[in-house]
Structure formats: C-alpha cells, structure tokens
Amino acid sequence: MKHKQKRFMFLLAMVFALSTWLTACGGEGGSASNQESNSSSGKSASANNAAVNQTDDSQPDLSQEVKLKMLMIGGKPADYDEVFGELNQLLKEKINATVEVEFLDWADWSQKYPLKFAANENFDIAYTANWAYYNDQARKGGFVELTEDLLQKYAPLTWEAMPEFAWQQAEVDGKLYMVPNNNNEVTDKVVLIREDLRKKYHLEPVNSPETYSAYVKTIAAGEQGISGFGAKPADGWKWHELDQILLEQQNNWNLIDYSIPFAYKLDDEKGQVFNVYDTPEFSQLLAYYKDLAVNKVWSKNIVSNKNDTWQDMKAGKTASYAQNLGTLAFNLAEMRRDKPEYEVAIVDLTPDKKKIGAISTQNGMAVHAGSKNVERSLMLIDLLQNDKEIHDLTMYGIAGKHYEPSGDDKYTPGPSSESYTGFSNWGWNSLLNRKDASYPVEADQILEGWMDKVYHFPLETFVFDDTHVKNEVANVGNVMLRYAIPLEYGLIDDLDKGQAELIKQLEAAGIDTIRQELQSQIDAFLANQ
Structure with missing residues (x-):
C-alpha cells in the first residue's frame, strides 16, 4: 500500500476539523455513523473510517464488551461450538470480545453471499477472496476501506508481518478493503505418476512434456486395465486437465479467466x-493430445467420465493425473500410508519456466461496511492471523482432540480431526500455519525451487469484469464445451478442420x-498502475 503525503495531510485536516464532534460520539468505531438512518454501503464505510480515526492518539477503548459476527464459506464443523467456545474465552481476555460465525454451505x-451484502445484513467480518466476490463487493461499497492508520493501530501484528507487495496486490482501484492472507503459494500444476511403473519399464525421469508422453504411452501399452492419464472433464x-501445464506454463502465458480462451504473455508489458x-502453440498441443489418444492413454469415453481421478489412481486404475502441488502432496502421503505397494512421485513438466505466485487475495478477511465494530473486527483479524494460540485453535481445533502439535510448525491429525474441518479458515493463513507432519519432503523441495522462479507481472491482480458481455461469455463457454473438449481429447479425426470449426x-x-x-x-x- 502506497502512503501518499497529500492523502495523509487531508486525513489529518479531516480529523482536526471533526475532532470535537467525533469525541462527543465516543465508543466503538462506526457507532456514530450507524445512528443515522439507513444509507448506502459506501457511505457507511466512509463514516466508519472517520469514526475509528477519532482515537488515533490513544489506546483502543476495550471497556465495553463487543459481540462480533463473522460470515464464512463452508459447512459448519461438527465441533464448532466447542472450538469457538474456547476461542471466545481467549478473545474475552485479549480484546473483550466474542465472535459468532454464520456458515454459508x-x-x-x-x-x-452477495445477497447478504445487498440486504445490508448485520455482520462485522466476512471471508472474501479474488474468487469470492472481493473485487465486486469492494467496488459496490460492501467493505470498509482499510487505511494505513487503521491497520497500524488495530492490526499492528499483521501490518508488521505482511509483505508490501501483498498489500498492493489487494488494492482495488487504488484502495484497500481486505486483510489478505500471508502465505507463500504457487499456482503451477504438477503431475502425480506411478514411479514404480516408470522404473519397471526403465523409462527416463519424467520432467518434460516429451518424457511424460513416453511414460503414459508405455503404461497404456504395457499395463492392462491401467489408463495412462486420469481426467474428469464431465x-x-x-x-483439458493438462492445459495449464502444457499450454500456459510451457509457453509462459496466463489465461485471463477459465470461462474464456484469452491469454497474454507474462512478459508483455502492454498486456x-x-x-x-x-x-x-495450440495446434501443436492438439497434435500432442491426438498422439496420446491414438495410443490409448485415455478411454474414448473420457468426456463422460465421472469418476474421482484420485480414487482411480489410488485403486490402481490410472497411472497419472494433474493437480496443484499441495493437493498432490497430500495424495502422495495418503498413498504411502494406505497403499505402500504403489510408489508414486510428483513431477514438474515445466521446471525451467516462469512460476506464478498465488496473489495475496487468494484468501482474506474484510470488515463489512455496515459493521458497528470496525476497530474490534480488525483486532480479531489481527489475532487470528498472528496470535499463535488463537491461530492454532482456529486453524486446527483443540490440541489432543482435533490435532496433535509436533514442535512449533507441524501437526498430525487427531482422533476427531474430521469434526473440525471444511470451512474457509484459510482466510487467516499466515506464517504461523503448521504443516502436516506427513507432508512429503519432496513437495517442499519443489516449492522451494519454485520460489526463485516466481514472476511478478503487471496484470497479476487484474480481474475481468464481464458485466457488459455476460451473454457472449455464456455463448463462448458453450462453444468451448461442445467443440474444444472433443478436439483436445483427440476425438476429432481432422485436427485442422476441427480447429477451424472451433474458431468459426x-x-x-x-x-x-x-x-x-x-x-x-x-x-x-x-494506465492506472
């Protein structure tokens, strides 16, 4: 977040001019603004920000207990009451507040989710993300604008720990409305293979599109009842489930949105x-896919496949499938635990290409514009992300029941781990996150190697607003399903004719x-950068 001198002087002038009135209002931030008649969300946010700045030169007033309401995505965990009961005891001691969560299944x-904002329902904090209405609600005035002064005072731990680029990535039209997660991720996909089968046929290590092709074709030819690649396009x-690897990553492109077939080169400053x-490049990839189809790497009925690709691989029915690194790491650990007779490995088919880091808005928390408790909301978010006792409790549950801590940074699932899971507590992912003790070392090594190749580019935080072209986007999506999917899975004999028809x-x-x-x-x- 850029600190602009003119903006700072303006804020100082506003605080000075309004100080007498604001002091008279007193209490929690935003309370004065909410005494007014119902107003727009954007106006509420502005009033709240003015109110919370009244105590810039004093300590937060915690004399009055506050009950916060939080909006989360996902099903309510079975042991929610127990875990959040303990959380509220801690919050009462630390910030004289308690929190109640509403879960959206x-x-x-x-x-x-958007209806909650449209109706201006009574809640204080909401999970949000670049895929969960962040930009949309920010522009509609659904969230409180978070100034540097607010963050430094009411979320000081987060302000100190968060990288500058993470704040910048979370800005919408030059303003900040989210406390993003603080966690390093890379969005590149990798492939899980049966390493024992690779060794059986004395194949080269799989580390490129060419070595992968040799692997899957060999398995398809030599192993009855095992497909070379598992996909679920139904x-x-x-x-195609390999497109991110073989089309985007291989060519250093970035697809704008997976609902439309537009991309740009990562290093193109003009976008x-x-x-x-x-x-x-797509024509060449079609030939690659056609070769795999002809060699029976997947079934001719693949486009109607509804099977779980991971379960098929675990059952020995397929020899590879593509996913993100974190998912495949847990798959690898599960296979080692449940099927030790199968040796599996994670392979990167584009090891020398640029890597795209997940932007900070992949997960985050925001304060609702209608909140009467802006300061206390930010203090809660600060604790969730940076207080180790609270972070452990809300991320993993109760030690000894839902998880067993292993040192300061690892854990093993507890006997009741399934009773506290399944909702968006990743909204406060941070440097305090623990790692499953069974998480494969090789996955960590891959990630470490990627971090030096992460490429930051001008359009990293761009989000396409399709409001004015929704009908065209829907029509194009239908064409992609009808014409592109059969073409990519090698079900069309004449590739040139099929590609021309797709474009038409x-x-x-x-x-x-x-x-x-x-x-x-x-x-x-x-132009606004």
Missing part, C-alpha cells in the same frame, strides 16, 4: 490478449466483442 454460498470444465485456440463457432458466439471489452479493461488497468 458450499452448495449455495455463491448465491447467498463436470463442465472447459479445458495484448489473444485467443489461445487460434495460435500455432467462437466468432459466431461473440468472441470479438469479449476481446474488445477485455482489452479495454486491461488498457485502463495498466
């Missing part, structure tokens, strides 16, 4: 977008209209 959270996914389906159908669906809108937004975004 995974099945319908995307419908209910859930509406518009891309010129292009249709990936209309590139030589995209044009009819309105892809040029999307391109114009997208490029216009990118140009404006870069």
Whole structure:
C-alpha cells in the first residue's frame, strides 16, 4: 500500500476539523455513523473510517464488551461450538470480545453471499477472496476501506508481518478493503505418476512434456486395465486437465479467466490478449493430445467420465493425473500410508519456466461496511492471523482432540480431526500455519525451487469484469464445451478442420466483442498502475 503525503495531510485536516464532534460520539468505531438512518454501503464505510480515526492518539477503548459476527464459506464443523467456545474465552481476555460465525454451505454460498451484502445484513467480518466476490463487493461499497492508520493501530501484528507487495496486490482501484492472507503459494500444476511403473519399464525421469508422453504411452501399452492419464472433464470444465501445464506454463502465458480462451504473455508489458485456440502453440498441443489418444492413454469415453481421478489412481486404475502441488502432496502421503505397494512421485513438466505466485487475495478477511465494530473486527483479524494460540485453535481445533502439535510448525491429525474441518479458515493463513507432519519432503523441495522462479507481472491482480458481455461469455463457454473438449481429447479425426470449426463457432458466439471489452479493461488497468 502506497502512503501518499497529500492523502495523509487531508486525513489529518479531516480529523482536526471533526475532532470535537467525533469525541462527543465516543465508543466503538462506526457507532456514530450507524445512528443515522439507513444509507448506502459506501457511505457507511466512509463514516466508519472517520469514526475509528477519532482515537488515533490513544489506546483502543476495550471497556465495553463487543459481540462480533463473522460470515464464512463452508459447512459448519461438527465441533464448532466447542472450538469457538474456547476461542471466545481467549478473545474475552485479549480484546473483550466474542465472535459468532454464520456458515454459508458450499452448495449455495455463491448465491447467498452477495445477497447478504445487498440486504445490508448485520455482520462485522466476512471471508472474501479474488474468487469470492472481493473485487465486486469492494467496488459496490460492501467493505470498509482499510487505511494505513487503521491497520497500524488495530492490526499492528499483521501490518508488521505482511509483505508490501501483498498489500498492493489487494488494492482495488487504488484502495484497500481486505486483510489478505500471508502465505507463500504457487499456482503451477504438477503431475502425480506411478514411479514404480516408470522404473519397471526403465523409462527416463519424467520432467518434460516429451518424457511424460513416453511414460503414459508405455503404461497404456504395457499395463492392462491401467489408463495412462486420469481426467474428469464431465463436470463442465472447459479445458483439458493438462492445459495449464502444457499450454500456459510451457509457453509462459496466463489465461485471463477459465470461462474464456484469452491469454497474454507474462512478459508483455502492454498486456495484448489473444485467443489461445487460434495460435500455432495450440495446434501443436492438439497434435500432442491426438498422439496420446491414438495410443490409448485415455478411454474414448473420457468426456463422460465421472469418476474421482484420485480414487482411480489410488485403486490402481490410472497411472497419472494433474493437480496443484499441495493437493498432490497430500495424495502422495495418503498413498504411502494406505497403499505402500504403489510408489508414486510428483513431477514438474515445466521446471525451467516462469512460476506464478498465488496473489495475496487468494484468501482474506474484510470488515463489512455496515459493521458497528470496525476497530474490534480488525483486532480479531489481527489475532487470528498472528496470535499463535488463537491461530492454532482456529486453524486446527483443540490440541489432543482435533490435532496433535509436533514442535512449533507441524501437526498430525487427531482422533476427531474430521469434526473440525471444511470451512474457509484459510482466510487467516499466515506464517504461523503448521504443516502436516506427513507432508512429503519432496513437495517442499519443489516449492522451494519454485520460489526463485516466481514472476511478478503487471496484470497479476487484474480481474475481468464481464458485466457488459455476460451473454457472449455464456455463448463462448458453450462453444468451448461442445467443440474444444472433443478436439483436445483427440476425438476429432481432422485436427485442422476441427480447429477451424472451433474458431468459426467462437466468432459466431461473440468472441470479438469479449476481446474488445477485455482489452479495454486491461488498457485502463495498466494506465492506472
């Protein structure tokens, strides 16, 4: 977050001019603004920020107990009452507050979440993310703007620990509305393979598209009842499950949004977008996929496959599948525990390419614009992310029951671990996160190697707003499912004809209209950097 001198002087002037009135209001931040008649969310946020600045030169007033309400995504854990009962005892001691959580179940959270804001319901804190309405609600005035003064005073531990770039990544139109998570992640995908089968056929180590092709074709030919690659395109996914690796990562591209086929080169400072389906690289990839299909690396019925790819691999029915590093690391640990007769390994097919770090807004917490308790809300977020006792409790549950601590930074699941899981407590991921003691060393080594290759680029935090082209986006999505998926899985005999038909159908669906809108937004975004 950039500290601008003019803005600072303006805030000082405002505080001086309003100091008498604000002092008279007293109490928790935002309380004065909420005595007014119902106003817009943006106006509420502005009033709250003014009110909380009244105590800039004094310690926070904790004399009055506050009951906070938090909005989280995911199902309510079975042992929520027990865990948060202990949490509230700690919060009462530390900030004279308690918290109650409302859980929005995974099945319908995307419908209910924006309605909570539209109705200006009574809650103080909400989980949010770049995939969970952060930019949308920030622009609509759903969140309190978080100034440097607010953070330094009411979330000092977070302010000290958070990297500068993380704050910058979380800005929307130059303003901050989220306390992002503070946790290093890389979004690149990797592949889990049966290392015992690779060794059986004396194949080279798998570390490139070419060595991977040799591996899956050999397994498909030599192992009856085992497919070379497991995929699950039947859930509406518009891309081949290897595309992120073999199309994006291999070419140092970044896809704007997985609902449309537009990308840009990572090192292109102008951010010129292009249709990936209309590139030589895509044509080459189609030939690669066709070769795998001809060699029966996957079934001809793959597009209707509804099986769990990991369970198929665990059952010995498939020899590889692609996912993010964290997921495959846990799969590897599970396989070693449950099926030690199978030797598996995580392989990176693009080890020398640029790596994309997950932006800080992948997970985070924000203060609702209608909150009457802005200061105490920030203090709670600060503790969740940085107080070890509270972080451990809310992330892993009760020691000895839900988890067993192992040193300061590792844990093993406890006998009741399944009774405290499944909701978005990753909103306060931080440097205090523990790692499962069974987490494979090799996964850590891969991540460590990636960190030196993480590439920060101008459009890292850009989010496409499809408000004006929703119909075209929907039409293009339908074309992708109908024409691109069969083409990529090698089900079309004539690749050139199939690719030409795909492009023709995209044009009819309105892809040029999307391109114009997208490029216009990118140009404006870069102009404001």
